[in-house]
Amino acid sequence: MATAEHAQIRRIVDADQKAARFYASKAQMEGLPTANMNVYSHPMIIGLWFASSYAFASSVGWWPTPGQSGFFAYLSPIPAFACMALPIMFLVEWLHRPYWEKRTHDTLRRRDFIDCVAYYNRSPSSGFWFLEFSGRFVGLIAIDASKDSLSDEVVIKSSPDAANQNPDFSEGTSSTARIRHFYVEEPYRSTSIQDDLLEHALTHTFTHSFNIERVVAREESHVPYVGQALRRQGFRTKSVLEKAGLFKWEVRELVLERANWKGKAKPS
Numbered sequence: 001m002a003t004a005e006h007a008q009i010r011r012i013v014d015a016d017q018k019a020a021r022f023y024a025s026k027a028q029m030e031g032l033p034t035a036n037m038n039v040y041s042h043p044m045i046i047g048l049w050f051a052s053s054y055a056f057a058s059s060v061g062w063w064p065t066p067g068q069s070g071f072f073a074y075l076s077p078i079p080a081f082a083c084m085a086l087p088i089m090f091l092v093e094w095l096h097r098p099y100w101e102k103r104t105h106d107t108l109r110r111r112d113f114i115d116c117v118a119y120y121n122r123s124p125s126s127g128f129w130f131l132e133f134s135g136r137f138v139g140l141i142a143i144d145a146s147k148d149s150l151s152d153e154v155v156i157k158s159s160p161d162a163a164n165q166n167p168d169f170s171e172g173t174s175s176t177a178r179i180r181h182f183y184v185e186e187p188y189r190s191t192s193i194q195d196d197l198l199e200h201a202l203t204h205t206f207t208h209s210f211n212i213e214r215v216v217a218r219e220e221s222h223v224p225y226v227g228q229a230l231r232r233q234g235f236r237t238k239s240v241l242e243k244a245g246l247f248k249w250e251v252r253e254l255v256l257e258r259a260n261w262k263g264k265a266k267p268s
Contacts, residue, residue, distance in 0.1 A: 007133045007193075009200050012140075016130060017116050020181075021108055023140055027183035028104040031222035032096055035245045038222070039092045042247070053077070053084040092246065099244055109156040111148060112180060122146045123173040125209040131184070131197045139184035139194060141201045145177035145212055146170075173209045179217035182226055194229045202233060202256070203263050212258065219252045220244075227254070234260045 012020055039045055057063050057080035064073045112119040112128075120128040125145035131138040147170050179201070184194040206212055217235060219227035222245075235254035242251045 007131065007138070009129050009131050009197060012116060012120075012128045012130055014117055019130075019137065020116050020128065020140065021113055023137070023183055024113070024142075024181045025104045025108055027181060027223075028107050029100050030183075031220055031244075032100040034222040035096055035100075035249070036089075036092050038249075039096075039246055040089065045088065045092075049081070049084055049088055052088075053081040056080045056084055096245060106152070106154050107181075109154045111151070111153065111155050112142065112144065114156065116142075119146070120144070122171045123209070125173055125177060125205045125212050127201060127204050128181075129197070129201060131193065133188070133193075137185065138188050139197050140181060141179065141183075141197050142181040143177050143201050143205050143215065144180050145173050145205055145209065147172045147174050149174045149176060149178045150216075173211045175211055175213045177205050177212050177215045179215065179230075182217070182229075184225065189225045192229075194225060195232060198229050198233055199263070202261065206258060206261055206263060214258060215256045217254050217256075219254050221249050227252075230254050230256075234262055236260075 057077040060080070062076045062080050064076060107113070116128055120126045120142060123145040126143060128140070128142040130140050182194075182198070184197065188194075202215060205215060215235075216238065217226075217230050218241065219230060219235075219237075221227070231254070233256060235256045238253045238255040240250050241253050243249065244251055
């Protein structure tokens with residue numbers, strides 16, 4: 001657990017908006033290399049790699065022959081395995097990347113990133129926080145409890161006048177809050193500091209308005225520390241939102257009802 005004299009959780013200010021966009025986009029792309037590795041290590045893909053490498057080595061005559069001697073003769077097939085690995089890796093990356101890139105672009109073009117500070121001040125139960133340790137960035141979390149909490153509308157379009165788009169935001173609090181962004185740098189995850197960050201955000205959300213009946217969040221198998229932290233706080237599966245990647249991994253929506261919240265403090 002982090003100590004107060006070295007760590008702090010604070011609300012973001014205007015000067016943090018560029019960093020908030022950077023780390024939010026980093027969080028969205030984090031699942032891509034994990035998804036790729038899951039495909040590379042799948043028995044079917046490994047079998048395809050060995051079979052294609054064997055065929056390629058045979059076609060170019062790189063397998064050792066009875067007339068050859070010495071240790072290096074047995075290394076001759078290795079280039080065939082390397083040659084066949086590269087196109088498989090390229091193909092997997094090429095098929096996966098568009099999904100994660102679109103998610104990242106859509107995230108950066110939604111309402112909250114027009115002005116993070118103003119957006120998350122619209123409801124007393126909303127908030128966007130940075131977790132820092134000895135002045136270094138550790139993680140972030142953003143909970144949207146506004147009337148737009150369930151909206152995924154992309155309001156910043158790729159057009160010449162995109163910079164002039166400034167939609168009106170209604171104030172108020174919804175009955176359903178949503179964790180829009182949740183990210184912790186990898187070196188700190190083993191300490192479970194993400195639990196402290198999540199607990200802080202949930203306490204703020206549930207105690208600042210009795211209108212909040214539940215909090216929803218997104219869980220992906222490719223970013224396991226997020227789902228684990230959510231479930232430790234009492235989140236449960238609500239539905240399957242979509243399936244992603246070559247093997248159609250489930251992306252789930254989790255929900256935490258106020259009645260199941262472990263804090264159960266009274267609203268202020």
